[in-house]
Amino acid sequence: MTLYILCFALFLTGLYGVLTKRNIIKIVIGLSVMEFSIFLFLALIGYTNNGDAPILVNGKEQLLFVDPLPQAMVLTAIVIGLATNAMLLAIAIRIYRKYGTFDVRKINQLKG
Amino acid sequence: MESLIVLYIILPLGAAFLIPLIGRFVRFFAGMISALVFLGLTALSIVYISAYHSETIRYAVGGWQVTNGIPIAIYLVLDGFSGIILVMINLVAFFAVVYSFSYLQKYTAKNNFYALLCLMVAGMNGVVLTGDLFNLYVFMEIAAIASYALVAFGVEKEELEASFKYQVLGGMASLFILLGIALVYWTTSTLNMADASRILQTFAGYRIVIFIQLLFIAGFGMKSALVPFHAWLPDAHSSAPSPISSMLSGVLIKAIGIYVLIRLFFTVFSITYEIALTITVLGVLSMLIGGVLAIGQWDYKRLLAYSSISQVGYIFIGLGIGCW
Numbered sequence: 001m002t003l004y005i006l007c008f009a010l011f012l013t014g015l016y017g018v019l020t021k022r023n024i025i026k027i028v029i030g031l032s033v034m035e036f037s038i039f040l041f042l043a044l045i046g047y048t049n050n051g052d053a054p055i056l057v058n059g060k061e062q063l064l065f066v067d068p069l070p071q072a073m074v075l076t077a078i079v080i081g082l083a084t085n086a087m088l089l090a091i092a093i094r095i096y097r098k099y100g101t102f103d104v105r106k107i108n109q110l111k112g
Numbered sequence: 113m114e115s116l117i118v119l120y121i122i123l124p125l126g127a128a129f130l131i132p133l134i135g136r137f138v139r140f141f142a143g144m145i146s147a148l149v150f151l152g153l154t155a156l157s158i159v160y161i162s163a164y165h166s167e168t169i170r171y172a173v174g175g176w177q178v179t180n181g182i183p184i185a186i187y188l189v190l191d192g193f194s195g196i197i198l199v200m201i202n203l204v205a206f207f208a209v210v211y212s213f214s215y216l217q218k219y220t221a222k223n224n225f226y227a228l229l230c231l232m233v234a235g236m237n238g239v240v241l242t243g244d245l246f247n248l249y250v251f252m253e254i255a256a257i258a259s260y261a262l263v264a265f266g267v268e269k270e271e272l273e274a275s276f277k278y279q280v281l282g283g284m285a286s287l288f289i290l291l292g293i294a295l296v297y298w299t300t301s302t303l304n305m306a307d308a309s310r311i312l313q314t315f316a317g318y319r320i321v322i323f324i325q326l327l328f329i330a331g332f333g334m335k336s337a338l339v340p341f342h343a344w345l346p347d348a349h350s351s352a353p354s355p356i357s358s359m360l361s362g363v364l365i366k367a368i369g370i371y372v373l374i375r376l377f378f379t380v381f382s383i384t385y386e387i388a389l390t391i392t393v394l395g396v397l398s399m400l401i402g403g404v405l406a407i408g409q410w411d412y413k414r415l416l417a418y419s420s421i422s423q424v425g426y427i428f429i430g431l432g433i434g435c436w
Contacts, residue, residue, distance in 0.1 A: 011291070018284060027280060034287050038294065045298045070297065073246055077290060080253045084286075087260055088279050094264075095272045109270050110277075110347045 003044055010037035024092045024102045028085065035081045039074050046070035117171045117188045119156065120198065120241055123149045124234035128227045135223040142226035143213055150206035150233065154199060161195035170243070183304045187243035194240045197371050201240070204363050205233045208355035215354055225265060225353070232258035232359065236367040245293045245303045252289070252368050256282050256335075259364055263352045274347035281344045285334035292327035295320060309380040316382045325387050328376055329394070336369020337361075338428060339398035342421050349417035357413055361420035370427055383435040392432030399425030 014037060017030025046067035054065040092102070099107050127149045135142040160169070168191040176185035190198075209229065216222050235255025242248050260282065264275035297303055299320055300311040315321050334341035345365070349357050377383055377391075402422030409415040 015284075018280065024276070031280065031283050031287075034284070038287055038290050041291070042294050045294060069303075070294075073294075073297075076246070076250060080250065080257075083257055084253070084279070084283055087257060088276070088283070091260075091264060091272055091276050091279065094267060095276060098269045098272060107273050107276075110273055110351070 004041070007037055007041045007044060010040070013037075022104050024095065024104060024107075027104070028088050028092060031088070032081070032085060035077075035084075039077060039081075042070045042074045042077070114169050114171050116156065117169060117190055117241060118173070120153060120237040121234055123153060124230040124237065128230035128234065131223050131227040131230065135226070142223045143209060146226045146230050147206060147209045149230065150202045150209060153202040153237070154206060157195055157198040157202060160190060161192060161199065164190075165192050165195070167191075182302075183307055186247050187304065187306075188241045189243040189305075190241060193374075194371075197240050197367060198237060201233060201236050201363050201367055204358060205229065208359050212353070212355040219265070219353070225262070228258045228262050228265075229356075229359070231255075232262065232364070236363065239368050240371060243305050245296060245305060245308065247303075248372065249286070249290055249293055252335075252372075253286060255364065255368055256286065259356070259360065262356045263348045263360075265353055265356070266351070270347075271351045274344075274351035278344040278348045281334055281341065285331045285341070288327050288331035288334070292324050292331060295324045295327070299324075305375075305380050312381060317384065321381065322384070322387065325377075325381055325383075326390075328373065329387075329391065332369050332373045332376075333394065336365040336373070336424055337421050338369075338394050338424060339401050339421065340394070342398070342402070345421060346414045346417040349420075350411055350413040354413075357416075361417060365420070365424065366427075370424065370431070374431055377431065377435055388432050388435040390432075391435065392429055395425045395428030395430075395432055397425070398422065398428060 011034055014030045014032070014034030017033060018027055021027055021030060046069065048064060048066055051064045051066040052062045054068040095107060096102060101107070124146075127145050131142045131145065168189060171188045171190075172183075172185035173188060174185055178184070209226070212225070216225060219225065232255050235251045235253075235258060238251030239248055239255065242251060260275055260279045263278055264271050293303070296308055299315060300308045302308050302311065312321065330341070337345040345361065349361055352360060377387075399422050402418050402420075402425055406415055406418035406422065409418060
């Protein structure tokens with residue numbers, strides 16, 4: 001149970017970073033922290049105590065397996081997260097070229 | 113006829129792949145092929161809703177059959193509701209392509225525009241058709257990432273700022289949704305929507321189910337610009353190229369926001385009074401605040417964006433009342 005709570009604390013840390021930091025790069029880092037806490041949570045869901053790798057081998061009796069489906073989900077989600085991060089950082093670089101700053105308080109052409 | 117459902121995903125994805133390859137050698141190829149694809153898919157959806165309006169079509173991708181009562185395959189499901197949404201998506205995309213021929217004269221890299229538009233439509237068609245929760249997340253991210261790039265298509269100051277704001281809010285929404293999906297899998301050990309709804313019947317009123325529902329309301333509410341989460345829509349709407357503005361507030365917020373919420377709350381979860389009340393209150397707030405903020409706008413596109421926030425409020429009121 002402690003692991004799940006720590007995982008959720010990591011999620012909240014990332015959320016805090018996204019909401020309070022002024023620097024664009026730090027916001028991106030906060031988003032990544034949130035992302036990885038969820039990946040960790042997915043990997044924890046699939047874990048079973050003393051479970052073996054989910055491979056059937058002839059002549060070996062093993063009935064307790066780790067659930068492989070969340071691991072496949074984590075792999076897919078990591079690839080998607082890579083795409084999102086690359087897109088965010090590309091936009092951040094373009095913003096730095098146009099505005100000359102990473103401070104969100106100075107990037108205020110639009111009113112929201 | 114059932115197996116033709118996959119065309120909704122394959123055709124736009126294939127077009128998005130071919131456009132950068134062939135489009136640089138053949139003039140007008142990009143616009144022509146995307147218009148043809150969207151027109152063909154519109155015709156196909158009209159055939160589906162007129163011929164199959166009373167039955168549900170299921171297609172198991174890869175042909176995997178149910179073993180030991182567990183659905184293994186990823187299912188694509190088409191019923192009357194998703195048929196109507198599909199007509200809407202592909203028809204609006206077709207007109208967006210037709211009217212973008214002259215609009216795009218002032219931009220370079222036209223091929224990228226059409227390729228991204230095809231990717232976005234492929235993602236939205238996938239979200240509408242899929243019967244699997246994680247597959248829904250993947251298609252939603254395809255549509256969302258393509259729309260982030262399309263909002264920033266002009267690469268001037270305003271476009272970049274709007275796109276960054278949209279990406280941060282959209283990324284947080286996606287993570288809430290992924291957390292919700294992970295919790296559904298933790299509770300029910302399945303990702304298939306029909307299977308999950310059958311198992312969640314026994315969990316009615318548990319706290320974890322309420323937490324999952326709140327996560328989904330927050331996530332999809334952000335995607336559909338419901339009022340506490342609406343800040344990205346006016347900026348993204350007014351900075352994007354006009355064909356993309358029509359796609360954003362006309363189709364995207366409905367297909368990956370409201371449609372999924374309706375699908376989840378009417379078929380997967382058994383809803384409680386408190387959740388229905390939350391949805392209705394958010395809808396009323398959205399309707400009022402969107403309408404009031406629209407009064408002070410002098411830019412037509414911002415005005416229309418606030419108007420669509422207000423309309424989203426109406427849809428959410430209907431959803432909240434219908435759930436209870």
